[in-house]
Amino acid sequence: SRAQGCEGKVLTVDTMNANVKKVEYAVRGPIVQRAVQIEKELKEGVKKPFNEVIKANIGDAHAMGQQPITFFRQVLALCSYPELLDDNKFPEDAKNRARRILKACGGSSIGAYSASQGIDCVRQDVSRYIEHRDGGIACDPDNIYLTTGASDGIVTILKLLTTGEGRTRTGVMISIPQYPLYSAALAELGAVQINYYLNEEKCWSLDIDELQRSLEAAREHCRPRVLCIINPGNPTGQVQSRQCIEDVIRFAAKEHLFLMADEVYQDNVYAEGCAFHSFKKVLFEMGPKFSSTVELASFHSTSKCYMGECGFRGGYMEVINMDPEVKAQLTKLVSVRLCPPVPGQALMALVTNPPQPGEPSYAQFIAEKTATLNNLAQKAKMTEEILNTVPGIRCNPVQGAMYSFPRITLPERAIKDAKGQVPDMFYCMKLLEETGICLVPGSGFGQKEGTFHFRMTILPPTDKLQTMLRKLKEFHQQFTQQYS
């Protein structure tokens, strides 16, 4: 009774999980792999028309030179090596925070597993933070789950929601352009991706008619159950108005959709007249008809905003109106992976419970936080302004988040010369080879057919960003000339 297929490997690209094959993640795709290779070549002394690769492909603030918040790192050091609690060099409030976190850890060690849902006192910090953020609307720590970055929470909720086969398979509505974690997770889970298009002409705003169109079309072939929103937007940098959020919630209620709100850029709002409104707050301000029925999961992370601590993989999600039996299933599911990284949990406690007025670290904390956010706001503006001076590049205002997603006009001949390669991939690869600038092609996020874009972070230091934008301008002009 020998099995078939005994020649060669057990695991080949033909016999592997077919869903995994469909996964794509452009933020670390072929352009980035080539960028890493080029960096190695530069180190080995290979001559290039540039001296360094500038990685504007990924929202990785520290890698671009942003400094960590001193207070956060002091507490993390104290938690890692509690002998430092006897050191006079550390401010008392940092020591107190470390003592509080350690007391909540098994054996007073961040090396112990925590509860699978996260450390109790950290979940309490998170819930007080949310209450404060949302003007006093109650938040139950029991609805908070700490996660391994926001991605972990997003995938977990999508996993719970994915069921059915064929025409009853779960459909998930995502914006186009989108952050490719979503398409990747849906491919892996075998859920149906339902595209709704953001309106580029209106600063990437979300249009309810378009939601309706996309939903109706999807109902022909799957069962739409989930609506995902990223606000502030990634890769598109728009900030949703309060009105729009209300409309989205009404739509979700009417169409019986589970709402997922990716709000990891909640502190990254730069444009005048824009403000961050959480889905939770708007939902509760709409009254009990909505606040007691609409199911919502909202996600946050330690990786973005002013802290940019991506490496710690800290995050949380809040679930609202989740069926108690499903919540028990969720708690069971996360317990299999034991717990999110405890240093990331500690960091989340600090982000949601930072130094308070009167505490010794307050002034420095506020100074550092403000400087970082001001610097980002300045770079957001500069990026938009310089890009819009280039004929053939049109850039919406970077109202928030960390990215611009300009539209680029590519000459017909360039599209032909790309020879099967996606034209904006061809463009970005050429840009990388000629200038060392590493961007992600718009096709990696999705875009209206026949349009081309790239995503560029605003994270490089101001002077480097300026140089980069100048080089990009030159490149675009040459490219256009060459292919016209």
Next chain:
Amino acid sequence: SRAQGCEGKVLTVDTMNANVKKVEYAVRGPIVQRAVQIEKELKEGVKKPFNEVIKANIGDAHAMGQQPITFFRQVLALCSYPELLDDNKFPEDAKNRARRILKACGGSSIGAYSASQGIDCVRQDVSRYIEHRDGGIACDPDNIYLTTGASDGIVTILKLLTTGEGRTRTGVMISIPQYPLYSAALAELGAVQINYYLNEEKCWSLDIDELQRSLEAAREHCRPRVLCIINPGNPTGQVQSRQCIEDVIRFAAKEHLFLMADEVYQDNVYAEGCAFHSFKKVLFEMGPKFSSTVELASFHSTSKCYMGECGFRGGYMEVINMDPEVKAQLTKLVSVRLCPPVPGQALMALVTNPPQPGEPSYAQFIAEKTATLNNLAQKAKMTEEILNTVPGIRCNPVQGAMYSFPRITLPERAIKDAKGQVPDMFYCMKLLEETGICLVPGSGFGQKEGTFHFRMTILPPTDKLQTMLRKLKEFHQQFTQQYS
């Protein structure tokens, strides 16, 4: 075109992912939930026949009072707060390790994302560690993937391997008793679990005839493709002989199975005459016929051994003979989650590249490591000895890992009185309520029908472990009397 089922919640236990519902994870199951509740009751002053809950349910060394390795925590503090590099309090070798890790991080910050496969220099440390461990057999850092604990790597490899439908669905052979991460992951992925039974009479040894029996039976209804081994064993504490590993490899080669070797307890070997043999080493010593064909993934973690740093979620896997196209798919897949936690990666660098003779921290490191491992060896012996004095409890030697898995004889009337509850769950729940001792019922790991067990860690401090074993003995005697 309104969808059906618009009443009530979008997400209910009836409309959720059915695979998730099948997931079970006893290590954090109902007994542990009740233990947490009892702890709260004790705090609130509720009278109980005991003063504290002793959690012997989970391999969480620090929570049981084991102290972290000083050197590791010094380096982690230095990495978290590099200002400490100017502090004379830290030994030079700790500073050098921190500098090396920071240099390998984007922007010299552990807050930056790393490469998705893990930081280059950490993967190099891991590969040198493996070469040294395996007597010089080469290890390519390209085959090393850093992970979020070992669990993450195990689930990722199982995910790649899961495919097909009905009779062609991937079958995965796991030992019974098993560590329930495996059954949980298989349930979630919808892969077929194939049980092979370890031989309790022969100290939980692995029998090739039993592998063959279980494989033949499984081929009737699925396509077996994977064989999982845990060595040293969890929950069973056995250490496999070199001969047995060779036989398993021959079997895998003959039957065309992908081998997964869970080797997270590789330093936890206590019994005389036992030694850890890695699957990698044995495979390569068997010559090119095997070493160039058998596909193997082996897993390690920072959570066990002498360091017990569970909270950092550090781990790695080494893949051998993996098809290059599949490897590219694996690298793509892990990139979606961006990277494993960087502090856990740093810790893995230290575990695999600890202080060397001649370095200032060497003596203390060796003293701490040795003391911890000797203490565990002593507790392993004590556990076996005391348990075997109890009529109705029979315990195999705890040769390695951190657990004993004794067989318990339950009176017929207790089995009847359990009323539908699994009898060893009934036993463990009663034990918890009466003594505060928290164990995991054998049914959570799987056991031969009609036999009953529990898993107990050997991690409590020696005096507490002794008290616990004494109480357990009394409880078992009373329980037996009560139901006879």
